[in-house]
Amino acid sequence: MPDQPLPSTSLHNPLIPASADRPGDDPIFALHAEATKRARDGEEILNATIGTLCGDDGKIAVLPSVFEAYRRIPPEKAAGYAPISGSAKFLSAVIRDLFGERESARQAVAVATPGGTGAVHHAIVNTLEPGQKLLTSSYYWGPYAILADHTRRGVETFRMFDEKGGLDVAAYEEGLERLVNEQGRALVVLNTPCHNPTGYSLDDDEWAGVVEVTEAMASRAPTSFVLDFAYAKFAPPGQSVWRPHLERLARSTGVFVAWTASKSFAQYGARIGALVGLHPDGEERLRIANALGYSCRGTWSNCNHLGMLAITEVLDDPELRLRSEEEREGLRRLLTERVKVFNRHAKEADLVYPRYEGGFFVTVFTPDARRTSQAMREQGVYVVPVDGAVRVALCATPAHEVPRLVDALAAGVQAAG
Ligand SMILES: Cc1ncc(COP(=O)(O)O)c(C=O)c1O
Numbered sequence: 001m002p003d004q005p006l007p008s009t010s011l012h013n014p015l016i017p018a019s020a021d022r023p024g025d026d027p028i029f030a031l032h033a034e035a036t037k038r039a040r041d042g043e044e045i046l047n048a049t050i051g052t053l054c055g056d057d058g059k060i061a062v063l064p065s066v067f068e069a070y071r072r073i074p075p076e077k078a079a080g081y082a083p084i085s086g087s088a089k090f091l092s093a094v095i096r097d098l099f100g101e102r103e104s105a106r107q108a109v110a111v112a113t114p115g116g117t118g119a120v121h122h123a124i125v126n127t128l129e130p131g132q133k134l135l136t137s138s139y140y141w142g143p144y145a146i147l148a149d150h151t152r153r154g155v156e157t158f159r160m161f162d163e164k165g166g167l168d169v170a171a172y173e174e175g176l177e178r179l180v181n182e183q184g185r186a187l188v189v190l191n192t193p194c195h196n197p198t199g200y201s202l203d204d205d206e207w208a209g210v211v212e213v214t215e216a217m218a219s220r221a222p223t224s225f226v227l228d229f230a231y232a233k234f235a236p237p238g239q240s241v242w243r244p245h246l247e248r249l250a251r252s253t254g255v256f257v258a259w260t261a262s263k264s265f266a267q268y269g270a271r272i273g274a275l276v277g278l279h280p281d282g283e284e285r286l287r288i289a290n291a292l293g294y295s296c297r298g299t300w301s302n303c304n305h306l307g308m309l310a311i312t313e314v315l316d317d318p319e320l321r322l323r324s325e326e327e328r329e330g331l332r333r334l335l336t337e338r339v340k341v342f343n344r345h346a347k348e349a350d351l352v353y354p355r356y357e358g359g360f361f362v363t364v365f366t367p368d369a370r371r372t373s374q375a376m377r378e379q380g381v382y383v384v385p386v387d388g389a390v391r392v393a394l395c396a397t398p399a400h401e402v403p404r405l406v407d408a409l410a411a412g413v414q415a416a417g
Helices: 027-040 064-072 090-097 115-127 145-152 171-181 204-218 240-249 282-297 306-318 318-348 369-378 399-416
Strands: 108-113 132-137 155-156 184-192 221-230 254-260 273-278 361-365 384-386 389-393
Touching: 027 090, 027 221, 064 108, 064 145, 064 306, 064 318, 090 273, 108 282, 115 184, 115 221, 115 254, 115 273, 115 282, 132 145, 132 171, 145 155, 155 171, 171 184, 171 204, 184 204, 204 221, 221 240, 240 254, 240 389, 273 282, 273 318, 273 361, 282 306, 318 361, 318 399, 361 399, 369 384, 369 389, 369 399, 389 399
Parallel strands: 132 155, 132 184, 184 221, 221 254
Antiparallel strands: 108 273, 254 273, 361 389, 384 389
16 A cells, blocks of 8 residues: 555556546435444434434334245245346336336336336436436435436436425426437436425326426427336325326336335345336337346346345235235334424424425425534534435434424524524
């Protein structure tokens, strides 16, 4: 090891310029590590940074039915390679999970991916040329930008909320039109219900607006639309409004769903997901399936076979599936209770945040996110600064801690004002 870092011009620096100065740590995981260390050192820390659902005892919540499924998988099956695009049984189970027996299930193709992350990756590399940008909302999950940058694409955003606090469909239209004009093609990535980081879920009217705008653009240039479905199973009841809208959109637009077992089956580490494409034309479906399968081979080859077999078992076995739904419902109720307590206290404290009915996160608006999160850190409360807001992980905050969390948020916003 040299005493001094090598100058970047050194012949002994193997990295290309684009890779030479990458940040070494994910900012959310860095904050989480700091909070964990302080807690280990004996401080009373409230860590609302990380996106895993924890019980009120602070331990990660699991679905016992999933582990029952793991136990059922024969070792010699689990040990072998999974098919490159994923096993046919897994892919049909995912498609059924999304579309049931509807006609759209027959118009769907899918490949297995390591979580929703892999699904978004495959959508980006197959629907945008290098140098082009995807469109997403102004608050968005940071890895979209990393996935885009890493594959030599980029991200463009539209203002997410209008003056009334609803989805800014006019800004969406403007953003999409600009990209269609500049690029001659477009890719939209939208995360709903229970958007990360804001917690926002599109209602029926907002969906209708988005579909209308997207259809109009798709008549001018090839347009794709990815529904990032990461948190959907934790949405409040009645959040299946997306389905008919997406089915209608698929008549004109390349529609994809990024499906993942990370949150819905509390299997964050198993890396099981899928990218599902909808197309009314059989030949186009084959082309899409082939392109996505090629990307699997060109990136991770094949996914975790044991995880895929276990999730297939949970989805396909009626008794296990029912158990998993009941277990998840328990977790959804736990989360909903936290959301209720948060809404009550946050309103009393005059915090400003989007409509929040359920999901892992909410964002609280602040004029200076860094100062707010710094002031909160000093009180031992950890949240994640994003542009114009701080993201609060209710998924990791027991209901009895919510009043402390809200007090710290209120003080943090005031410190930034
Ligand atoms: C908005 C959003 N999309 C997708 C994902 C993908 O997660 P995974 O790759 O674990 O399925 C996450 C995870 O945090 C997320 O927050």
